[in-house]
Amino acid sequence: MSIPYYVGPEQLMKDRADYARKGIARGRSVIVLQYCDGILFAAENPSRALHKVSEMYDRIGFAAVGKYNEFEVLRVAGIRLADLRGYSYDRADVTGRGLANAYAQTLGTVFTNEPKPYEVELVVAEVGDSSDNDQIYRLTYDGSVADEHGFAAMGGQVDQISGELTQSWRVGMTLREAVQLASRLLGAAGGSLQEDSLEVAVLDRTRVATRKFSRINGSVLKSLLSE
Amino acid sequence: MAALPPAFFTVGGSSFTQFLATQSPDVLPSFKIGAQGSLDAPHGTTIIAMTFTGGVLMAGDRRATLGNLIAQRDIDKVFPSDDFSCIGIAGSAGIAIEIVKLFQVELEHYEKIEGSALSLNGKANRLATLIRSNLGMAMQGLAVLPIFAGFEGGSGRLFSFDVTGGRYEEVGYHAVGSGSLFARGTLKKSYRSDFDRDEAILAALGALYDAAEEDSATGGLDLARRIFPGVSIVTSAGYERISDFETAQLAEQIIASRMSKPDGPIAPLV
Numbered sequence: 001m002s003i004p005y006y007v008g009p010e011q012l013m014k015d016r017a018d019y020a021r022k023g024i025a026r027g028r029s030v031i032v033l034q035y036c037d038g039i040l041f042a043a044e045n046p047s048r049a050l051h052k053v054s055e056m057y058d059r060i061g062f063a064a065v066g067k068y069n070e071f072e073v074l075r076v077a078g079i080r081l082a083d084l085r086g087y088s089y090d091r092a093d094v095t096g097r098g099l100a101n102a103y104a105q106t107l108g109t110v111f112t113n114e115p116k117p118y119e120v121e122l123v124v125a126e127v128g129d130s131s132d133n134d135q136i137y138r139l140t141y142d143g144s145v146a147d148e149h150g151f152a153a154m155g156g157q158v159d160q161i162s163g164e165l166t167q168s169w170r171v172g173m174t175l176r177e178a179v180q181l182a183s184r185l186l187g188a189a190g191g192s193l194q195e196d197s198l199e200v201a202v203l204d205r206t207r208v209a210t211r212k213f214s215r216i217n218g219s220v221l222k223s224l225l226s227e
Numbered sequence: 228m229a230a231l232p233p234a235f236f237t238v239g240g241s242s243f244t245q246f247l248a249t250q251s252p253d254v255l256p257s258f259k260i261g262a263q264g265s266l267d268a269p270h271g272t273t274i275i276a277m278t279f280t281g282g283v284l285m286a287g288d289r290r291a292t293l294g295n296l297i298a299q300r301d302i303d304k305v306f307p308s309d310d311f312s313c314i315g316i317a318g319s320a321g322i323a324i325e326i327v328k329l330f331q332v333e334l335e336h337y338e339k340i341e342g343s344a345l346s347l348n349g350k351a352n353r354l355a356t357l358i359r360s361n362l363g364m365a366m367q368g369l370a371v372l373p374i375f376a377g378f379e380g381g382s383g384r385l386f387s388f389d390v391t392g393g394r395y396e397e398v399g400y401h402a403v404g405s406g407s408l409f410a411r412g413t414l415k416k417s418y419r420s421d422f423d424r425d426e427a428i429l430a431a432l433g434a435l436y437d438a439a440e441e442d443s444a445t446g447g448l449d450l451a452r453r454i455f456p457g458v459s460i461v462t463s464a465g466y467e468r469i470s471d472f473e474t475a476q477l478a479e480q481i482i483a484s485r486m487s488k489p490d491g492p493i494a495p496l497v
Contacts, residue, residue, distance in 0.1 A: 055339050076340055077235035080250075083243055083336050087328065088254045105230040211335075 013142075016117050020141035023119030024066045029155030029186055030123070032063055032148075033169055034134055035178035038127045038204045038212065042182035045199040048217075053201045055213035057082040057094045059127050061203050065155035066120035066141075074103065074122065091210070096126030100137035100145055108143025117141050121154040127203035127212055131171070153185075161185045175202070179216075179224045195221040243336035244329060244357065256325035257360040268369060269298035271323060273406035273438045273445045274305065274315035276374045276385045277418060278399060279427035282462035283376040283383025285315045286431040288406070288439060289454050290446030300446060305457045307466040309334045312350055312377030313459050317404030319369040326357055326371055333357075347379040351386045351394055359392025372403045378461040406438030406445035413437040416494040425477070428458055428469060432481045433491055448478045 007015075028044040030052055041063045043052040052071075053063045056078055064071035078099055086094045103122060111117040122139040136148040146152075151169050153161040164185050173181070179200060180192070187193035200216040207214065216224065234250045247255050274287040287304035290297060298320070305315040306327050314330060316323035333353055338344045345353065354375050361371055376385040385397050400418050402410040413434040422430060432448070435456050439447035448455055455478045458469040485491060 049342070051342060054342075073236050073238070077231050079336065079339050080235050080243075080246055081231060083332050083339075084247070084251060087243075087247075087332050088251065102231055109230040 013112075016111060017142060020111075020117045020119050024121055024141065024154070025156055025158075027065045027155050029153060029157050029161055030063045030065050031151065031153050031161060031165070031182045031185060032123045032125055032136055033151035033165065033173075033178055033182065034131060034136070034171075035173045035175050035202075036131070037175065037206050038202055039125045039134055039136065040175065040178045040182065041123075041125070041199075041201045041203075042179065042186060043199040044186045044193055044197060046197045051199060053199055053215075054079075055201075055211070056099060056124070057086065058091055058210045059203060059212050060094065060096050060099060061125050061127075061201065061213050063123040063125075063154075064120055066118070070118045071120040071122065074106070074118070074120065077106070078103065078124075096124050096135050096137060100124045100139060103139050104143045104145045106143075107139060107141060111142040123148075123152050123154065125203060127205050129205065157188060160188060164188075176224050179221070180227075183225055192225070195225055198225075241337050241340040242353075243333045244353075244360075246336075247329075255360075256322055256329060257364065266368065267294055268322075269293045269302075269320040270444065271302060271304045271317055271320045271404070272442065273402060273404040273410055273435060274317050274374050275402040275407070275410050275414065275431055275434055276315065276376045276397075276400065277414065277422070277427055277431065278383040278385065278420065279422040279424060280420075281383075282378060282424065282460050283385055284424075284427045284431055284458065284460045285313050285374065285376050285385075286428075286435060286456050286458040287315050287317075287404075288435050288446040288456050289449075290444065291320045292444045297446075300449065300452070301454050303457050305459050306331070307459070307468075308350065308375070308377075309338070309344065310465045311344075311379065311461055312347065312375065313461055313466055314354070314373050314375050315403075316371060316373045317407070318371040319364070322361065322364060322369055323371045323373075326361065326373075330354055330357055347377045347384060350377065351375050351396075354386075355388055355392045355394040358388050358390065362390060362392070365390040374401060374403055376461060378463065378465075381463070383461060402434070402438075404445070406435075406442035409441040410434040410438040413491070417492065424460060424462075427460075428474070428477050429481065431458060432456060432474075432478050436481055436485065437491060448482060450482070 030043040041053040056062045082094045124137045126135045128134050138146045138152045151165045183193045203212045269291040276285040285305045291299040291302045308314045370390050387395050400414045439445045455474045
């Protein structure tokens with residue numbers, strides 16, 4: 001009779017974490033940052049159809065890096081949860097914190113119980129009535145949540161981009177400044193990214209509509225990127 | 228909050244109603260209450276819709292009735308369903324408002340998951356399914372009858388429905404609810420397909436005025452309380468609710484003309 005290898009829990013968790021981290025590091029990066037009128041999402045993404053950034057609810061947006069099929073399933077689950085809550089209670093009862101908690105529990109359960117962890121990192125961001133009430137939650141593959149202030153970066157070149165964000169980001173940036181900063185940092189190696197390889201969306205608190213999420217692309221994005 | 232249950236991760240579903248049916252059927256408006264017989268609940272009455280140059284208009288009176296009583300005098304029965312469509316509902320008010328709410332979430336849910344909005348036909352078909360699922364309640368006297376209107380491809384279109392979920396595209400104008408026969412009669416004589424926005428609003432207010440005169444369940448223009456019909460339009464710029472101020476001004480024109488001609492304008496014989 002062969003005796004199965006004993007693998008200690010520390011080693012098991014470390015292996016899983018290494019596996020997830022490697023998967024995420026292969027992908028392109030996403031930046032989420034506050035600007036004067038709300039929250040900006042920017043991703044390096046040459047595809048017009050497969051989004052990394054998405055609307056969750058009236059004031060809540062979602063961004064992800066890693067394996068597309070895995071974060072897509074999480075994105076859809078989040079929209080279902082938000083719409084179910086908003087429909088059964090009230091639109092005001094859907095919060096970014098609630099969604100971040102549900103994601104944290106789900107990611108944590110998958111990390112420990114499933115054969116392989118999700119190779120994803122997520123941001124759930126909620127725009128408030130003023131910039132003091134904006135919230136940015138960053139969730140990692142193991143279900144940890146970080147409540148970020150001002151900005152968050154995920155994906156391949158995360159250390160470099162986070163470092164530069166710490167230097168360059170400041171309170172009250174205009175949309176133009178924020179978009180240009182994101183495009184410069186995401187394109188770090190080969191110069192700033194142009195509008196055809198950049199996916200940009202905002203949660204804009206000044207919008208009159210209840211749904212604050214809107215995508216910025218085409219000529220509008222081009223003019224924001226031009227000096 | 229615990230980890231999300233497996234139903235949230237099913238692949239391929241972009242319908243919120245279908246998701247509710249598996250995950251939380253108790254919050255669906257058609258949820259079986261198990262009541263026998265029929266019951267009385269507030270009813271909303273007359274809704275009219277018409278196309279005009281560059282858009283589509285929908286208007287409803289503001290009265291809800293409970294038998295011979297007036298249950299509410301300022302109820303709204305015309306709602307936006309998304310940026311480019313609107314829905315007006317006659318029939319059992321409580322269920323109607325719930326179906327509108329579900330329909331709004333249904334369209335938004337699809338748009339968020341798929342990344343693009345449903346076609347206007349697709350929206351009308353989804354609404355037909357929602358109405359059909361209410362058939363059991365309809366047979367207990369709680370029927371809901373909507374008009375659906377939207378703007379697509381440069382022009383406005385409107386759809387009527389029956390309680391079995393039948394969906395019919397209407398040309399020009401249509402009305403539903405207890406006063407609809409009279410409103411339709413008025414529109415038959417006054418409607419022109421080349422109305423501009425203001426003419427369409429005037430025609431709608433005139434038709435609702437006539438409906439209120441003949442049908443006790445349809446509310447008239449309430450000058451004392453400044454309650455006037457709810458009027459919405461959908462154009463290339465999207466959904467717009469006409470302000471109470473503007474509706475009041477046009478309603479006063481109608482009332483002024485009825486002072487000298489109580490039956491309204493007279494159509495030529497031939």
